[in-house]
Amino acid sequence: MPGAASDSGGGGSAGAGALVPLSSETKQSPVYPLRHSVGPPVSPRVSVCWARGSSLRVSIFQQQSPSCGEGDVGGEVVEVKLSGGDGEISDAQWRRIAYGSMSPFAMLQSRRNSVSTLSRISPSPYHVDWWEFVMEYSKDINALLGSPRSTPASVIEDPKTVLKKSEKPTSLKAAWELMELFYADKLSQAWLPERLIDWLADYDSLFSGSCATVHSKLVDFQNELINIQVIEDNPRYWEVIGSALAVGWLEIVVKLLHLHGSYQLDQLSSRETESGLVEAVAVLISRMPRMRLELGDGRLGECYKAKPDFIKAWEKWRAQITKMDCSAYWIQCNHLQTREGLKNLLQIMLGNTNSLSSATYHWLELYVSHFLYVRPFTVGLESMHGLAQKCIQLKPVPRSQKLMGLLLGILGENTEVVLAECSKQFGPWMVAHAIELMTAGSDEAESLLCEEHYNLGELSIQELHRLVYAQVLSSHAFTWQIAPVYLTSCMKQGMGLLEILLCKQPVQHNELLHKNLEICRLYELDSVSSHIMKIAGVHHWKHGRKGAGVFWLQQARDEFRLHKIAQQLFASVGKSISDESFKQWEGLIELLGSESKTAGGLEFLHKYRDFKRSLKHIHDGKSIEAAQQAVESLMLLMKNPSTPQRFWLPLLYDSLKLINWQDRPVLNVTQTNLLLNRLQELSIARLRPDFVEADLPSQALSAVRLALATNLGRAILEE
């Protein structure tokens, strides 16, 4: 449900959707100002109307009073989109993400369907690793969320550039990777702490806005680096090395150590001990054992997959550090800062909590340092969660940070909190797509999210969020066509909402109309497509585009309205109409065809059209062949039983000119007699109460009778 919540700092901006399932306590709902330019006094009566999707249009009126100025506007209509975006992501970027995430989502759903079909047919032989599909889905979406990340490790020409300049990451990408890490990535489940360390390496910069971070300290130091002469004298040098080591950025540490003055060629001889010590520490660091599957290229450390191997290596490594700590060479080291700085590094590596605490700035950094140096074989979310609680008490939590709540919810295995955080901080897109990860990753999450709630009309939370997202997509002109993909994956209420969405699209413009009909065809929504075509037909008809109108009504098979149109065409019978209208009338008859069931008289109309055409040819009163042809048509019409009686007089009135042919009578005796008989029948019929008088001048009947009688006379004379 697209609610509006979490105002991100003033300006009345409606934040991301806020269905918060867990909070049942009543809290004050947020109040948003609606800015408008209607001068006072403003009428308290405002009018609202929902536009497509989740946009609300509010009409504000000016109250009628004599004090209104002349130039004032009488009112204004403002539109509020209730699913306002993430501040970090621009509209164009959001659209790109929306378009791009449609196919991974659709692919996943179709795979899900085929898996369940397969499992129903034959339960055992196909062991499908569902999580692999989910990982593929996750990676596809991750690729949309920003440029590929770069590791903080750097191998660049300039040895003084410690941190590689990379594009600023977004919280959305960080959040997605967290979700992928904890829910979808089955391969990494055994090495969660290490994965978290990697994650922090990529996204520590996100926290720099609200508190000091290792990343920000590094950035500051790098900027100073050019100006420093003797780097090892600078206390900040040793600080940043310590901090980088604490969070596991080993490559940066080693690079920084190699900047130590004792490595310079002219210093090597006099500061042998120093450089020896520095190098020894650097080597120790680069050999650090890590409990993980693999390390990327250029990264330092040694990987161990199995716990016993790791423990052995770990103890050996720690023994080496302790031995180094007690070494005799320290006394020989003259440079105070070097000695103390290196010793601090050793303490960090030995897991001294005080050193770790002073080297890190916020709780996440402290947290990962614990995984690196204090408890490297932590496994299981429960113990990770416990450690997190401890770290939060010791170090500050970055304020107004979108990711904190999410991470804590994930660690606490609290599905409701995770959902609420995704919804509040990142919006309906995130929730709709991340639910796929959650249902794959955790049984508890799956049962919670797929359970049907009567209160929602027997919807599950999963389906609800897809509907909400689809509604958000429908609010924008560029993204409404994506909504059907999500709606059709909703079993219960998706099709209903899709039908409503399609029926609300305007029909004036052809591309949009065709797009709409295409979607109807794709999802076999015949009733919707005929409804839309009906609207298009009526719209075109009423706005003078009669041909287009008839075309659409025929497509819609709207017999009722086509019949009415045929009736209108009948009205032109017997009237003299301009050439222009005649052409149009002809064209319409062509379009209507003669197959229409209810408009049974269409056949008559066709014949009448032929008759009219031939009548046109006799304008000049000269051509006798044309006249004969006209007579043929006339007789055909008058003899034909399908010609409705009410048209006899109009037909004859139409052919007055023909009958009054100057040169010679065109009708022979038999024909004239037939026509006179018809006239007689007509006169009798007029006495009946239900007779409908044709709309002709009052002397029409007598004129025709006179003409026929004259003709008869002449015809008899001729024979």
Next chain:
Amino acid sequence: MEKSLLKLDKGTTCTSWNYSGDRLASGSVDGTLAVFDLRHPASSSFACTSRTKVDEGSIVKIVWVPPEYGDAVACVCEDGTFSLWEELTEDSLPVQWKLCERFKSSSAKVLDVQFGVSPSSLKMAEFQNVIDLVSPSSKTLCLSASISWNPLRGEGQGSSFVLGFSSDSPQLTSSKVWEFDRAHQRWLPVAEMALPDDRGDQVHGVAWAPNIGRPYEVIAVATEKGISIWHLSLNVEVDGRLSVEKVASLSGHEGEVWQMEWDMSGMTLATTASDGTVKLWQSNLKGSWQEQATFVPT
């Protein structure tokens, strides 16, 4: 973030958007109907495309006719009459709004108009015959009425609507759901949405939510005591009536509720009241309805 769409003429009293949200009809105190359209298809700014004088008095409410009948509106005027205007192009004349029909009755005042669609015809609900059904003999004084059709589009289903009044007769006032009884060719009340004690509460507005697949219907009723949300069951009981259940009582607006609108999924209700604010209401998972946001024009 709000965005201004268009500016209205001086003296505008009411507005109404068409079914697809790209045309706006506004009525003003001097009886002018102004129609606004998008400047071009891809833009999002509107311009006034026509102004027609429809009546001498002020226009109180405008309702668009369902689109399968063309582009047309019904204008209800202060003097209790209403007229139907249609946009047409005739022959070579430019597009203009023309009068189709004017409905005037000397004995009754039209209080509200809404259109329902059935496969063969357009049904407009005025209140005269309904009033007669309810209280044929006594004279009741009605200040206002509210009606909302069931917005379903199905071809085979019958139409139904909910109707409530603000009057001095308790039987008339309470909101009822009416269905068309084909056998007897008339409208019958099949459910009443008021608790026994609240029957006499003045009804200021009713709104029937679009149902996209729920096993029950949701209807919002605004009375002097606040807004209440009702669930209407789809199963017909033995006596031909439908059962109702009141699921929420919402208070929050100070003042009389003017208008209630459901969004296209029927999950969010937007309401306006005489305190000049717009409030949004939604139900959470546990079924409890809460206010989600308030908008205050400043």
